[in-house]
Amino acid sequence: MRGLLLLTMALLLCGCAALTGTEETADDAPPPDAGKSAWERLDDVLTGRVPQGEPADPEWFSDAAFVGDSVSVMLQYYNDANHVLGDPAFFCAESLSPRNAMAAEEGSERLPEWPKGSGKRPKLPEGIAEFGAKKIYFMMGMNSISGGVDKAAEDLVTLIGLISEKSPEADILIQPVTPMTADSPRADDLLNNGTIRQYDRLLSRLCREHGWYYVDSAQALTDENGFLRADYSGDKAMGIHLNFTGAEAWAEYLLTHVPDELR
DSSP states (O other), X not given: OHHHHHHHHXXXXXXXXXXXXXXOOTTOOOOTTTTSOHHHHHHHHHHTBOOOOSOOOGGGGGGEEEEESHHHHHHHHHHHHHOTTOSOEEEEOTTOOHHHHHHSOTTOTTSOOSSTTSOXXXXXXXXXXXXXXXXXXXXXXXXXXXXXXXXHHHHHHHHHHHHHHHSTTOEEEEOOOOOOOTTOTTOOSSSSHHHHHHHHXXXXXXXXXXXXXXXXXGGGTBOTTSSBOGGGBOOTTTSOOBOHHHHHHHHHHHHTOOOGGGO
16 A cells, blocks of 8 residues: 555656646646645545536536535525526435435425425436436435444445436536534534544545545535534534535535546
8 A cells, every 4th residue: 555655646746747847838827736735636646536627617517416415405505596506406305314315205205306396206316317417416424424334325325326227327426424513512422523534534435436526525614623614604503504605615616626527
């Protein structure tokens, strides 16, 4: 493993040196991650994290589906008000988890409404296929981590498999579970920032194994101590949910972290 790290680091440093030695013309622009250190670029490589790039056109997201729980509902509300991510489909609902999404019968109040305003609540695989998603973003786990990190990840993989069967051409993009605030009243022995980090590291590994994209949007929401930024939280009772300021930072991260090969 140490040999692999050194080899990767050497390649990154060589790349940096090559860029430094190239004469820059007036039309040349530095790469979007030019301000990153070699170690930061190495971290992107090892985690499989989608690196920063030029902001995507908001319309790029119009054939994307976002699957998530109440944390993602705030991103939906923010986008409904501002359309910074175009017009994607949001399959998000309070307390949604992979396990209860798979267990719920069509029409269950547990499932997100789709199409919005229709009163219909299809199973996730059918609803996402009906929408015609070409990209599917997942942020799920906050409601299942307390039952065990490994089981939560296993359930997510199973759900993604069921959805991919109905939408085989869709690319899969995984977002980590966002952290909790430093004074979160909800934190306990089973659900806390330590278990969230453990789960997110597992998601990163699963992305590398399955060929999915890891979009580390939690980077945009975390303070220097690893907690959800207090000014981004609109949820004093739980210290989990975002306000519009946090949702704005999240949306900006998504716009600038689109995989180059999918643009």
